[in-house]
Amino acid sequence: MAVYTEVTDEELASFVATYDIGAVLSAKGIAEGVENSNFLLHTEAGFFILTLYEKRVHEEDLPFFIGLMEHLAARGITCPQPVKNRRGEALGRLAGRPAAIVTFLDGMWVKRPGPAHCAGVGEALAKLHEAGADFPMRRPNALSLPSWRPLFEQADGRADEVSPGLARRTLEALAELERDWPDGLPEGVIHADLFTDNVFFLGGRLSGLIDFYFACTDALAYDLAVCLNAWCFEADGSFNLTKGQAMIAAYERVRRLTDAEVAALPVLCRGAAIRFMLTRLVDWLNVPPGALVKPKDPLEYDRKLGFHRRVASAADYGLKR
Ligand SMILES: Nc1ncnc2c1ncn2[C@@H]1O[C@H](COP(=O)(O)OP(=O)(O)OP(=O)(O)O)[C@@H](O)[C@H]1O
Numbered sequence: 030m031a032v033y034t035e036v037t038d039e040e041l042a043s044f045v046a047t048y049d050i051g052a053v054l055s056a057k058g059i060a061e062g063v064e065n066s067n068f069l070l071h072t073e074a075g076f077f078i079l080t081l082y083e084k085r086v087h088e089e090d091l092p093f094f095i096g097l098m099e100h101l102a103a104r105g106i107t108c109p110q111p112v113k114n115r116r117g118e119a120l121g122r123l124a125g126r127p128a129a130i131v132t133f134l135d136g137m138w139v140k141r142p143g144p145a146h147c148a149g150v151g152e153a154l155a156k157l158h159e160a161g162a163d164f165p166m167r168r169p170n171a172l173s174l175p176s177w178r179p180l181f182e183q184a185d186g187r188a189d190e191v192s193p194g195l196a197r198r199t200l201e202a203l204a205e206l207e208r209d210w211p212d213g214l215p216e217g218v219i220h221a222d223l224f225t226d227n228v229f230f231l232g233g234r235l236s237g238l239i240d241f242y243f244a245c246t247d248a249l250a251y252d253l254a255v256c257l258n259a260w261c262f263e264a265d266g267s268f269n270l271t272k273g274q275a276m277i278a279a280y281e282r283v284r285r286l287t288d289a290e291v292a293a294l295p296v297l298c299r300g301a302a303i304r305f306m307l308t309r310l311v312d313w314l315n316v317p318p319g320a321l322v323k324p325k326d327p328l329e330y331d332r333k334l335g336f337h338r339r340v341a342s343a344a345d346y347g348l349k350r
Pocket residue numbers: 031059061062063064065066067078109131132133134135222224226227239240242
């Protein structure tokens with residue numbers, strides 16, 4: 030459960046009193062997520078999500094995230110909407126952290142996605158890319174290639190404690206990525222963390238997207254690589270070609286990939302895998318004392334990286350041309 034910051038009843042009541050959403054009836058820490066502290070907030074006006082932004086979210090980036098959620102919603106993407114306080118502000122401070130209240134989205138995330146869910150995500154991702162095209166703000170991806178070696182260094186020589194050989198495999202993959210990382214691909218707003226727990230479904234249909242706190246300006250096809258990693262592998266570590274096909278085809282029905290994006294897909298998938306392996310590794314080795322959080326397994330992404338390093342072309346992910 031991700032609650033890093035505890036909030037007293039008094040602090041919460043006076044924070045909520047600055048909004049027009051009635052008094053607090055209850056607030057429960059949410060048993061999912063690893064990044065921020067999230068609470069399901071029930072007030073006299075209904076249900077909301079209260080988020081306290083933690084270590085990886087920089088306060089100066091919050092206007093980008095808040096503005097993006099408003100921009101996307103205005104273009105038909107269902108995502109949480111920041112609730113403004115009586116002074117018209119979407120961002121406040123609570124228990125010493127930056128904090129916001131956003132609207133509650135109905136739906137459930139799926140633990141075992143099938144090809145139809147993957148198709149839903151492919152379509153939603155391409156629509157998000159199109160809807161973000163005229164978003165005026167920019168935010169560089171703080172977790173792209175230049176950050177990976179420093180992240181590995183934060184693991185402080187302890188990678189092999191997690192799995193023998195992990196340090197060598199990671200350093201080899203990093204060197205390949207530093208040599209092969211593509212330039213000049215079509216860029217725009219990307220979600221950058223569209224994992225299964227950030228996509229809600231209602232009655233089999235995709236009903237909304239959440240957790241825009243890694244969103245940034247980067248190669249659009251990198252976002253597809255993140256989703257192929259997060260949605261299209263089986264528990265035994267194998268890549269499910271049917272799911273990959275469904276996701277890529279649905280994406281391309283909305284936005285066709287360029288030849289350069291198709292050629293770059295394998296290296297982008299390797300990059301996405303190492304990004305999540307490294308943040309998981311650092312978190313695995315540094316669980317804050319007393320935090321209610323279950324760190325995620327870095328080795329899942331080490332295995333995915335191993336698969337991508339053997340891939341020859343985008344056809345191995347199910348792209349048909
Ligand atoms: N707007 C929302 N409506 C409904 N439920 C939400 C909303 N925002 C968050 N949640 C719930 O809270 C959980 C954690 O939220 P979120 O994914 O934003 O946290 P996080 O710590 O940033 O997680 P992650 O590890 O995915 O980065 C979600 O899985 C979902 O159950």
